[in-house]
Amino acid sequence: MAEFQEVLKQSALHPKPAGLCLQYGTAGFRTNAKQLDHIMFRMGMLATLRSKKTQATIGVMVTASHNPEEDNGVKLVDPMGEMLTPAWEDYATQLANAEQDDLARAVKEVIQKEAIDMSREANVFVGKDTRSSSPALSQAVIDGVSALGGHSKDYGLVTTPQLHYMVWCQNTKGKYGEATVEGYYRKHCQAYVQLTKNASNRTDDQKHLCVDGANGIGALKVREMEHHLQKGLQISLFNDGSKGKLNHQCGADFVKVQQKPPADIEINPGERCCSFDGDADRIVYYYTDSDGRFHLLDGDKIATLISTFLKELLTQAGLDLNIAVVQTAYANGSSTLYLENTMKVIVKCTKTGVKHLHHEAQKFDIGVYFEANGHGTVLFSQAAVEKIQQLAEDANSDDTKKRAALLLQSTVNVINQTVGDAISDMLLIEAILAVRGMTVQQWDAMYTDLPNRQLKVKVSDRRVIDTTDAERRAVSPAGLQDAIDSLVKKYRQARSFVRPSGTEDVVRVYAEAETQESADALAHEVSLAVYRLAGGVGDEPKPLQ
Ligand SMILES: CC(=O)N[C@H]1[C@@H](OP(=O)(O)O)O[C@H](CO)[C@@H](O)[C@@H]1O
Numbered sequence: 233m234a235e236f237q238e239v240l241k242q243s244a245l246h247p248k249p250a251g252l253c254l255q256y257g258t259a260g261f262r263t264n265a266k267q268l269d270h271i272m273f274r275m276g277m278l279a280t281l282r283s284k285k286t287q288a289t290i291g292v293m294v295t296a297s298h299n300p301e302e303d304n305g306v307k308l309v310d311p312m313g314e315m316l317t318p319a320w321e322d323y324a325t326q327l328a329n330a331e332q333d334d335l336a337r338a339v340k341e342v343i344q345k346e347a348i349d350m351s352r353e354a355n356v357f358v359g360k361d362t363r364s365s366s367p368a369l370s371q372a373v374i375d376g377v378s379a380l381g382g383h384s385k386d387y388g389l390v391t392t393p394q395l396h397y398m399v400w401c402q403n404t405k406g407k408y409g410e411a412t413v414e415g416y417y418r419k420h421c422q423a424y425v426q427l428t429k430n431a432s433n434r435t436d437d438q439k440h441l442c443v444d445g446a447n448g449i450g451a452l453k454v455r456e457m458e459h460h461l462q463k464g465l466q467i468s469l470f471n472d473g474s475k476g477k478l479n480h481q482c483g484a485d486f487v488k489v490q491q492k493p494p495a496d497i498e499i500n501p502g503e504r505c506c507s508f509d510g511d512a513d514r515i516v517y518y519y520t521d522s523d524g525r526f527h528l529l530d531g532d533k534i535a536t537l538i539s540t541f542l543k544e545l546l547t548q549a550g551l552d553l554n555i556a557v558v559q560t561a562y563a564n565g566s567s568t569l570y571l572e573n574t575m576k577v578i579v580k581c582t583k584t585g586v587k588h589l590h591h592e593a594q595k596f597d598i599g600v601y602f603e604a605n606g607h608g609t610v611l612f613s614q615a616a617v618e619k620i621q622q623l624a625e626d627a628n629s630d631d632t633k634k635r636a637a638l639l640l641q642s643t644v645n646v647i648n649q650t651v652g653d654a655i656s657d658m659l660l661i662e663a664i665l666a667v668r669g670m671t672v673q674q675w676d677a678m679y680t681d682l683p684n685r686q687l688k689v690k691v692s693d694r695r696v697i698d699t700t701d702a703e704r705r706a707v708s709p710a711g712l713q714d715a716i717d718s719l720v721k722k723y724r725q726a727r728s729f730v731r732p733s734g735t736e737d738v739v740r741v742y743a744e745a746e747t748q749e750s751a752d753a754l755a756h757e758v759s760l761a762v763y764r765l766a767g768g769v770g771d772e773p774k775p776l777q
């Protein structure tokens with residue numbers, strides 16, 4: 233076949249280092265940028281195959297999110313703007329690891345297994361983050377697309393959620409918006425202006441928000457978007473990439489894991505701040521109080537704020553729609569209790585990784601999903617959107633119902649439903665605080681987080697750890713779960729679990745307990761158990777200072 237001549241010719245320009253083996257992880261491939269050229273080329277080919285198979289546009293995003301600047305990675309976006317279906321992750325791994333002379337066979341195998349008609353057209357949207365390695369790597373993706381005769385459209389510098397949005401808009405023929413960056417700003421900002429228009433007595437102070445752009449793409453895009461907000465939000469942008477290094481001592485992951493504000497940012501006590509991660513698909517909020525104490529409002533607090541707001545509007549609108557919050561094992565125990573017992577909201581727990589949360593959230597009329605690290609969004613079913621629209625247009629509904637329906641309608645429009653989106657989440661959160669006349673302190677006071685600690689342990693092969701029950705219990709290696717259980721018993725309100733990371737070569741340890749000292753001690757003791765029972769390498773974990 234002629235196209236395989238082209239594959240062989242082109243792929244020789246993007247050779248795979250012999251013996252290198254990489255896995256499609258929690259969110260695609262991710263490693264040092266120097267090892268990724270062939271992966272990008274091959275993912276360009278895979279996206280082309282996926283496009284031919286689904287007869288829809290597919291997205292390829294070049295980014296390594298919150299990881300260091302030296303790293304890079306690639307995420308594939310499926311037709312409705314969601315993550316690549318897990319069924320194709322295996323093909324991704326197979327293509328990525330095929331040795332150079334076996335590549336044409338590996339491609340043919342996917343074509344045969346999926347019965348792909350190669351005469352079909354293929355369209356691939358490509359985007360990249362601000363890493364210095366991204367231009368060359370995204371060119372490799374584009375080369376991979378053309379090697380199999382596909383068409384690519386290069387969106388250049390965009391956030392990951394913007395690329396997801398473009399794919400969704402394209403495949404739904406503009407029903408939800410225009411597949412352009414300007415269209416994205418217009419839709420989300422108009423919805424924000426709609427939501428906040430009756431909260432117009434807000435002072436400039438109340439409208440003020442400090443944004444840490446992680447020295448990445450999110451900073452550029454906030455700048456680009458700002459004028460669409462019609463002064464409805466006053467943003468002070470920090471870590472805008474003009475001097476600092478991407479994700480270094482800043483960004484959502486740093487703030488969440490270190491439980492402190494980014495370095496080099498001056499925050500006044502009480503001031504509302506948020507941090508994006510390196511590809512702007514995560515957001516966390518925080519402030520410091522007058523005693524200098526740091527308060528983090530993470531994905532769990534965000535999910536609580538949003539679901540409470542939506543529940544209240546549904547009640548006012550008299551709409552009978554079910555609403556659920558989807559979390560992972562990393563959700564703070566206090567948030568789960570508050571949502572279930574006080575808010576009476578359905579709460580579900582899934583494995584780590586947005587694809588799992590997204591899938592679960594789709595089962596409800598309204599599914600609010602957030603990872604504790606701030607990655608999340610809200611999904612509205614088609615039926616929910618229609619009911620909201622009917623009510624908003626119903627001439628006979630009373631003022632309260634109508635107001636609630638209109639607010640719900642704007643909420644649907646402000647949210648990027650394809651995937652977690654720092655920018656659109658920020659607009660929704662800011663709008664909710666404005667509509668409710670709520671301060672960040674009042675939001676924080678909804679419930680008090682249990683002190684917690686996350687640690688990493690290096691082991692020789694993290695696959696020896698196998699988990700069950702949405703990753704909350706370890707089934708192997710033998711004795712590890714028993715060890716964790718007896719350590720947890722020593723502390724009050726304690727919980728701990730371990731799981732192999734899907735993005736880094738480490739085992740993650742999580743612990744929470746009544747006090748920070750207990751959470752720290754428990755996390756350390758569990759780390760030691762992992763080190764001893766799961767083949768730890770290097771020095772034994774040391775107690776936290
Ligand atoms: C504890 C934690 O934050 N884990 C993150 C991290 O996955 P790991 O499999 O834990 O490495 O990266 C994922 C992709 O960004 C994200 O979905 C997930 O929540």
Ligand SMILES: [Mg+2]
Nearest residue numbers: 297509511513
């Ligand atoms: Mg990210």
